[in-house]
Amino acid sequence: MATQPCDSCGMDVTIAGGIANIWTQEATVTGGMTLELVDGTEHFLCFDCIDRLPDDEDVTADHVRGL
Numbered sequence: 001m002a003t004q005p006c007d008s009c010g011m012d013v014t015i016a017g018g019i020a021n022i023w024t025q026e027a028t029v030t031g032g033m034t035l036e037l038v039d040g041t042e043h044f045l046c047f048d049c050i051d052r053l054p055d056d057e058d059v060t061a062d063h064v065r066g067l
Contacts, residue, residue: 006032006046008067013046037061 003012013032032046038058045053049067053059 004032004044006049007043008045008049008064011046013044035059037064 002015004015005011006013014028014030015032016028016030032044032050034042034044035050036042037060039060041061041064043061043064045064049064052067053063
């Protein structure tokens with residue numbers, strides 16, 4: 001099973017699927033996703049950090065750093 005650190009909090013996040021799960025058919029859940037922000041940057045964030053992003057404005061790299 002693969003992991004990737006969250007760009008905001010640094011927590012190792014499980015990434016489901018891929019070659020690691022092909023033989024076991026294990027139903028592992030992904031714990032985050034990569035977001036492309038309005039300023040053109042991409043950040044891999046865990047779902048907890050995504051939930052903390054503002055809903056009422058365009059999210060930028062400054063918001064990710066501010067988490």
